[in-house]
Amino acid sequence: MSRVPTLSSPFLLGFDEIERVLDRVVKGADGYPPYNIERCDRTDGQPERLRITLAVAGFTRDQLDVTIEENQLVIRGRQQDDKTRQYIHRGIAARHFQRTFVLAEGMLVLGADLKNGLLSIDLARPEPERIVKTIAINEHE
DSSP, rough: OOOOOOTOTOOOSSSSHHHHHHHHHHHTOOOOOOEEEEEEOTTTTTOOEEEEEEETTTTTGGGGEEEETTTEEEEEOOOOTTTHHHHHHHHHHOEEEEEEEOOOOOOEEEEEETTEEEEEEEEEEOOOOOOOOOOOOOOOO
């Protein structure tokens, strides 16, 4: 089965890298951990703010990493099995995860906070600068 490129319009030039990133993100999405993305209220001319909240119960701050890699926000969690415990029943598995979000150009990561098993990451989307540039047309005879 061949996939029809979503950004294949002749008017969209140079978007092939975005399409590859989107493919990689979709393939890596397994649903864990669950997350919310919410739009936060604007205050007095501040840029639009977003908050990503992931349910990471059982993870400590030292077991979580939040990084920006190229233009992707990558959240990783790593738990180790406690070899000293003997389980009669084990329904809570120690597991690793990686959750990736593609950031639009100009998006800023303001910070991250871990509270009550929820990891919140605040983002800002500043208004893009409106640039108009005139291109000189050379004439050849």
